[in-house]
Structures are given as C-alpha cells and as structure tokens.
Amino acid sequence: MKVLVxxxxxxxxxxxxxxKADQSGVDLANVKMSMNxxxxxxxxxAIRLKEAGTADEVVVVSIGVKQxxxxxxxxxxxxxxxxxxxxxxxxxxxxxxxxxVAKILAKVVEEEQPGIVLCGKQAxxxxxxxxxQMLSALLGWSQGTFASELELKDDAAIVxxxxxxxxxxxxxxxxxxITVDLRLNEPRYASLPNIMKAKKKPLExxxxxxxxxxxxxxxxxxxxxxxxxxxxxxxxGSVDELVSKLKEAGAx
Amino acid sequence: MGVLxxxxxxxGELALDATAKAVTAAKLIGDVTVLCAGERAAVAGxxxxxxxxVAKVLVAEDASLGHRLAETTAAxxxxxxxxxxxxxxxxxxxxxxxxxxxxALLDVxxxxxxxxxxxxxxxxxxxxxxxxxxxxKTADPKxxxxxxxxxxxxxxxxxxxxxxxISAAQxxxxxxxxxxxxxQSDRPELTSAGVVVSGGRGVGSEDxxxxxxxxxxxxxAAVGASRAAVDSGYAPNDWQVGQTGKVVAPELYIAVGISGxxxxxxxxxxxxxxxxxxxxxEAPIFQVxxxxxxxxxxxxxxxxxxxx
Numbered sequence: 001m002k003v004l005v006x007x008x009x010x011x012x013x014x015x016x017x018x019x020k021a022d023q024s025g026v027d028l029a030n031v032k033m034s035m036n037x038x039x040x041x042x043x044x045x046a047i048r049l050k051e052a053g054t055a056d057e058v059v060v061v062s063i064g065v066k067q068x069x070x071x072x073x074x075x076x077x078x079x080x081x082x083x084x085x086x087x088x089x090x091x092x093x094x095x096x097x098x099x100x101v102a103k104i105l106a107k108v109v110e111e112e113q114p115g116i117v118l119c120g121k122q123a124x125x126x127x128x129x130x131x132x133q134m135l136s137a138l139l140g141w142s143q144g145t146f147a148s149e150l151e152l153k154d155d156a157a158i159v160x161x162x163x164x165x166x167x168x169x170x171x172x173x174x175x176x177x178i179t180v181d182l183r184l185n186e187p188r189y190a191s192l193p194n195i196m197k198a199k200k201k202p203l204e205x206x207x208x209x210x211x212x213x214x215x216x217x218x219x220x221x222x223x224x225x226x227x228x229x230x231x232x233x234x235x236x237g238s239v240d241e242l243v244s245k246l247k248e249a250g251a252x
Numbered sequence: 253m254g255v256l257x258x259x260x261x262x263x264g265e266l267a268l269d270a271t272a273k274a275v276t277a278a279k280l281i282g283d284v285t286v287l288c289a290g291e292r293a294a295v296a297g298x299x300x301x302x303x304x305x306v307a308k309v310l311v312a313e314d315a316s317l318g319h320r321l322a323e324t325t326a327a328x329x330x331x332x333x334x335x336x337x338x339x340x341x342x343x344x345x346x347x348x349x350x351x352x353x354x355x356a357l358l359d360v361x362x363x364x365x366x367x368x369x370x371x372x373x374x375x376x377x378x379x380x381x382x383x384x385x386x387x388x389k390t391a392d393p394k395x396x397x398x399x400x401x402x403x404x405x406x407x408x409x410x411x412x413x414x415x416x417x418i419s420a421a422q423x424x425x426x427x428x429x430x431x432x433x434x435x436q437s438d439r440p441e442l443t444s445a446g447v448v449v450s451g452g453r454g455v456g457s458e459d460x461x462x463x464x465x466x467x468x469x470x471x472x473a474a475v476g477a478s479r480a481a482v483d484s485g486y487a488p489n490d491w492q493v494g495q496t497g498k499v500v501a502p503e504l505y506i507a508v509g510i511s512g513x514x515x516x517x518x519x520x521x522x523x524x525x526x527x528x529x530x531x532x533x534e535a536p537i538f539q540v541x542x543x544x545x546x547x548x549x550x551x552x553x554x555x556x557x558x559x560x
Contacts, residue, residue, distance in 0.1 A: 017381075019384045026383075098352065098361070099356060124495070130355070130362045132352075133350075133352035133356070134356035137326065137354075143323070143353065145349045148489065162489045163490075164498070165262065166432065166434040167434075167490075168319065168429070168433075169431045170319075170428065173425075181496070218361040218390060219389070220389045222387040225386075225387070226385075227378070227382055233543055233544060234543060235533075236543050239559060242545050242556065245543050
C-alpha cells in the first residue's frame with residue numbers, strides 16, 4: 001500500500017510571531033521556517049507503517065512556494081521515499097487556503113492512488129484544521145480526524161480520536177484520510193547520513209495549473225492585528241497575600 | 253435565508269453552554285434555525301427550543317447519526333444547505349470534524365474558530381495560536397463557519413420555538429463507531445467552568461496531579477492541563493488547554509507549574525483573572541498573570557487549598 005503525506009512549510013513553532021505595523025500580515029521575512037509539527041507526526045506514522053511492512057511506499061507532497069522543497073527534503077531525510085512539490089504561489093507570504101490545497105491533493109490522489117492519506121490535523125500558522133476533512137469530502141472517502149492511535153486491519157483502519165470528552169474509537173473503510181494529533185507518536189530526528197541520502201531522492205515539481213486548479217483565495221484578509229494585550233499584573237509575596245488579593249477581586 | 257446552527261448534542265443531551273453561546277453569535281447574522289442530530293435528539297431539540305433567539309429547531313434522529321460521525325452528519329447538513337446562507341456550529345471537536353467536510357461538499361471555504369462577527373460576510377478569527385487576529389471577508393455564496401464560543405455570552409432561556417422532525421440523509425456507510433472512552437467526572441465542564449485550575453510539567457507526576465485536583469475541588473473548578481502534562485501522562489487528553497486543545501475563558505484561571513508556552517497561552521489568555529504559581533520567576537506565564545506567586549508548588553498549592 002502506498003501512503004501519501006501532505007506537508008506544509010510554516011513558521012517554526014518556537015519563533016515569536018510578529019504582526020506587521022501596517023496590519024498587512026505576519027512578518028515572515030528572515031524567519032526560521034520548518035515543517036508543520038503535526039505533519040511531522042504524519043510523516044513519522046507513514047514511515048512506521050513502511051517499517052512494519054504495512055506500507056510499501058511513502059510519498060510526501062507539499063503545496064505552496066518553491067521553498068517548500070526544503071520541507072520535502074526534511075520529510076525524505078526522515079524516511080519518505082519520494083516527493084512532489086506543487087508550486088501554487090510565488091510570494092512566501094501567500095497562504096494557500098485549505099479548499100484549494102484539498103482540490104490539488106484530490107488530483108494528486110487520483111494520480112498516485114494511495115491506500116491512505118495521513119495529514120497533520122492543523123497547520124500552526126492559519127490554525128484552520130480543515131484540509132484533511134475537505135480532501136476526504138472531495139474524494140468521497142471516509143475520514144478519521146485527530147488520531148492518537150491508528151491500526152490498519154484488512155481494508156479498514158481503527159482510529160482512536162482525541163475528542164472533547166476523551167477518546168472515541170471509530171472504524172473507517174479504506175481508502176481513507178486520517179488526520180493526526182499530537183500523541184500519535186514522537187517524530188524521529190533525521191540523521192546526517194539520511195539528510196545526505198535525501199538529497200538524492202526524487203523530488204518532482206509541478207504547478208497548480210498542471211492540475212487545472214485555481215488557488216485564488218475565497219477569503220480576503222482585510223487586516224491582521226495584534227491581539228488585545230493584558231494589563232501587567234503583580235507578583236505577590238505569599239499564599240496569604242494571594243488569597244487576600246483574590247478575595248478583594250471577588251474571584252473566590 | 254437565515255442561519256443553520258448545528259447544535260452540540262452528546263448522547264442525546266444538548267450541550268447548552270456551547271450551543272447558547274453560538275446562538276448569540278449566529279443571531280448577529282440572521283434568523284437562527286438549530287439542528288439537533290443524533291441517534292436520539294428529541295430531548296436536545298426541546299432544550300434548544302428554549303434558547304432565546306432561536307426561530308426554529310430541526311430534529312433528525314437516526315442510528316446513522318449516532319456518535320456524530322462526520323460522513324453522515326455532513327450529508328444531512330448538505331441536504332438542508334439550500335435553505336440557508338450560513339451554516340455554523342460552536343467550535344467543538346465534533347464541529348471541527350464535520351464542518352470542513354460540509355464546506356468542501358458545498359465548494360466553499362471554511363471559516364474556523366470565528367471569534368467575532370463584523371457583518372454577515374466578515375469575521376474575525378485568531379491565527380498563529382492567537383498571536384494575531386485576522387479579519388476576513390468571504391467571497392463565497394454560502395458561509396460555513398465554526399464559532400469560538402469564549403467570545404460570546406450564552407443566550408438566555410425562556411423561548412418556545414417550534415420543533416420540526418426531519419429525516420436523515422442516506423448513510424454512505426464509510427465509517428462506524430467502535431467505542432468511547434469518556435471521562436466521568438462530577439466536576440464542571442472545562443470549557444464552561446467559572447474557575448479552572450490547570451497543572452503543567454512542573455507538577456511532576458500523575459500522583460502529584462491529585463494536588464491540583466484537590467485545589468480544583470475546593471473551588472468547585474474544572475481541571476485543566478498543559479500539553480506537557482498530558483504528553484507526560486499526568487493528565488488525560490481531554491484536560492488539555494491550548495492552541496490544539498480546549499480554549500477556555502473562565503472568571504478565574506489558576507496555572508500551576510505551567511511555564512506558559514504560547515501554545516498554552518492561546519487557550520487561556522482571555523480568562524478574566526489569571527493566577528500563576530511557578531518557582532521559575534522568568535516563566536512567561538507571569539507576563540499574562542494578574543497575580544503571580546513565585547514559589548514551590550508543592551508548598552504553595554496545599555497551603556492555598558487549606559486557606560481558601
């Protein structure tokens with residue numbers, strides 16, 4: 001079985017995000033970019049499926065700017081076999097919306113015919129939490145979102161999902177789109193020899209136009225603003241002082 | 253044409269707080285029709301009919317709608333979509349599972365986690381874990397949206413809207429429910445609690461987390477946790493507060509042994525009063541705290557529990 005894993009290049013999760021003074025967006029110039037952390041978990045899971053003999057090939061795909069090549073190389077250094085880059089924007093500040101990404105991915109799925117698509121549950125930049133569900137809808141496939149455990153059995157997947165009340169386990173028929181949550185696994189680091197090897201792995205490049213998909217956004221961003229600041233608080237010296245402050249504030 | 257609001261229904265019961273807060277946001281857009289779907293949903297439908305501002309309630313009961321499976325719930329909503337300009341839901345994990353699927357089937361973008369309604373086509377939503385707030389205007393003919401409920405007060409009770417029974421869409425048979433492992437607790441629900449006490453990695457173990465729970469019980473509070481605490485196995489996943497966990501905004505939030513990574517702050521910084529207890533005075537949590545106590549939590553928490 002082939003596993004397809006979409007990955008996104010996003011601002012590194014440790015970087016302090018700065019909103020531009022003119023409210024036109026978030027400053028992405030000279031900022032460290034990395035693979036979306038949830039996507040790393042998806043890549044790791046795909047590699048584990050291959051190591052377990054369940055999958056025979058792991059294909060990673062990224063839709064975005066040319067620089068996403070680096071993200072794909074990282075995924076191949078972790079262990080993915082080959083990569084596909086679909087260039088859909090020139091400007092690194094352009095975010096391709098989940099609907100357009102899902103439409104392009106649906107075309108990629110048609111070509112590649114994977115048995116399962118493993119996605120991160122959300123990208124930590126736009127926080128949409130949508131691409132996997134949208135892809136599943138467009139393909140008419142089942143979906144298993146927010147997976148913290150995944151087991152493949154015959155032509156179905158058993159997915160344990162992180163939901164508001166705890167955990168829900170469902171069975172989805174394959175092929176399926178699974179979106180992964182934080183506790184599914186801990187992604188490996190790529191070793192230096194594997195980073196070198198990844199440079200020789202195949203990376204094919206296409207454009208959104210090759211798939212006949214127009215990535216023009218449906219949502220116009222009118223402004224991007226700083227969130228409301230909290231007023232500075234005080235440091236109290238003791239538990240007694242804390243209790244009296246809370247009583248003064250009517251909080252207890 | 254009005255707004256279709258997918259109510260949060262769990263095991264036949266209406267999650268009143270989340271649904272009533274979403275009604276407040278939806279009322280800003282137009283007449284609100286609430287959809288209660290589930291294997292059993294009639295009782296939830298009657299409860300939804302009492303929420304002020306609800307014009308009508310639709311009840312769909314079918315075995316295929318049990319457990320809120322995305323494929324069947326989305327198919328039901330799409331079958332109703334012609335009658336509405338807006339399709340909204342409170343941003344629960346159920347809605348986050350279902351609503352993007354609905355949007356794609358209708359060929360429109362999803363607007364996730366809307367925190368503000370500017371007008372019927374323009375909405376505010378947090379991005380980058382709440383480090384920025386974007387105002388977006390949609391060009392789509394229909395709006396499909398989830399609503400971050402912390403930004404809205406719950407609509408009051410006292411209404412008596414008409415309830416209509418409708419049938420489910422055909423089950424595409426793509427998925428089935430196996431089991432739920434749901435926490436049973438007498439404590440208030442995390443996202444609607446007036447007080448939340450959360451523990452982080454600093455608490456150190458599952459056993460020591462009982463100290464956090466004791467403080468919470470003294471205050472009648474819900475218990476939360478940072479991602480680090482959940483990853484370490486000190487607390488279950490449904491307690492996680494943050495960018496990818498639950499978003500809370502209680503009257504009082506007490507953060508114990510939590511350093512305050514931006515991913516955690518994203519889930520609690522709209523709380524009215526924030527208390528931080530941490531032995532590291534440099535911890536970023538103190539930058540958002542109204543009252544900070546630099547102390548060893550193993551001394552301070554039992555003392556605080558005793559003195560409240």
